[in-house]
Amino acid sequence: MRIMRLGEPGQEQPAVMLAAADGSRQYFSLLPLTGDVDGAFLASGGLDKVRDALAAGTLPVLDSAESVRVGAPVARPGTVVGIGMNYAAHAAESGAAPPEIPVVFLKPSNTVAGPYDPAAVPPRSNKYDWEVELGIVIGREASYLGGKEEAAACIAGYVTANDLSEREYQLPGAAGQWTKGKTLPGSTPLGPWLVPAADINGGNLQLRSWVNGEPRQDSTTSQLIFDAPTLVHHCSQYMRLEPGDVILTGTPEGVALSGRFPYLQPGDVVEVEVEGLGRQRQELFRAN
Template identity: 85%
Template sequence: MKLMRLGESGHEQPVVLVTADNGSGQYFSLLPLTRDVDGAFLASGGVAKVRAALEAGTLPAVEDAPNLRVGSPVARPGAVVGIGMNYAAHAAESGATPPEVPVMFLKPSNTVTGPFDRAAVPPLSSKFDWEVELGIVIGREASYLESTAEAAACIAGYVTANDLSERAYQLPGAAGQWTKGKTLPGSTPLGPWLVPAEDIDGGNLPLQSWVNGEPRQDSDTAQLIFDAPTLVHHCSQYMRLEPGDVILTGTPEGVALSGRYPYLQPGDVVEVEVQGLGRQRQELVRS
């Protein structure tokens, strides 16, 4: 079961994609259940309601779904929390020591965009980079959680994410400026779909990236220094996570920052994929 939002930006409709063993899929409208895939829907047991409606056969088919734009699978989050250097090999290629506690930063919700929307390279950009990541979608309020088990129960599902980053803004000077490099408009493509946490093992998913068809990153979420429940628990000690919020769990090695590959330029095409959560494709354009 894959939750999606289809349609033009700002006018997406909630849909569930059900795939068969042979790879074929059927799209069903969720409008009889909800106006959107958002925090209120997730917090009210929306995933269970979708399962029940599918079993009952009460959801109408969306016949033109393959022709519609794919939006972010979760409506504009209240908060997007980034986690830095959460793979030891990426920390090493960045010239950093793997962190002993999670490194947190925030991205504005207006950075969230669809998985196939064009990505704008900033006007003064010189070091625009890609980052394939596993995204956690929060399903219930999380504040001062007492255990990782309690945190795991707050995870509604997972999404593919690309944390597009301008390193020339992010890393200059002794202190660095992560906010400047991580908050560019459209720099957080999510999707194409949200898979409920009970349907997939978020701790054991291959993730990869490509630039112009050439392989870049190739790792697995089993290599995360801090896994998904640990991150939710840790973040809840410092902020109140609300339903619909998203945590980006960090990227593995193989980005341009490593010095092994050139940075992105207008005209390049970036693809990122987390197995089971779908592949994204962004064409880079000059903003």
């Protein structure tokens, strides 16, 4: 069961996709259940309602779904939380020691984009970078949670994410700050779909990325320093996570910051994939 939002920006409609063993796909509208895939839908047990409706055969078929733009699978989150240096090898290639507690930063909700939308390189950017990440979608309010078990119960599901980052804006230098490098419009493509936590093991998924077809990153979420429930619990001690919020769990080694690869340029194509959560593709262009 893969939850999607289909349509032009601002006009997306909720859908669910079922994939058969032979690779064929069926799409169904979720409009009989909800107007959108948002916090209210998730908090009200929406994913279970979808499962029940599929079993009952009450959802309308979408015959032309594959010709429609795919939006982010969650309507504009209230909060997007980023986690830095959550893979030891990435911390090393960044010139840092692995953190002893999670490194947390925030991204505006207007950074969220669809998984295949063109991605803008900022006008003065010289060090635009890619980061494939596992994204956590929150399904119920999380505040001052008591432990990892409570935290795991707050995870609605998982998504593929790309945390596009401008390193010259982010890191020390000319007033470099993480906020400046991580909050550029459209810099958080999500999707193509949301997979419920009950349907996938978020703790052991392969993550990969490519630039112009050449491999860049190849790791697994089993290498996370802080796993998904740990991150939800930790963040809940400092902020109130609400249904529909998204936590980006960090990226593995293999980014341009390592010095092994060139930074992104207009015309480049970035692809990122998390096993079972789908593959994204962004073509880069220079913003005016």
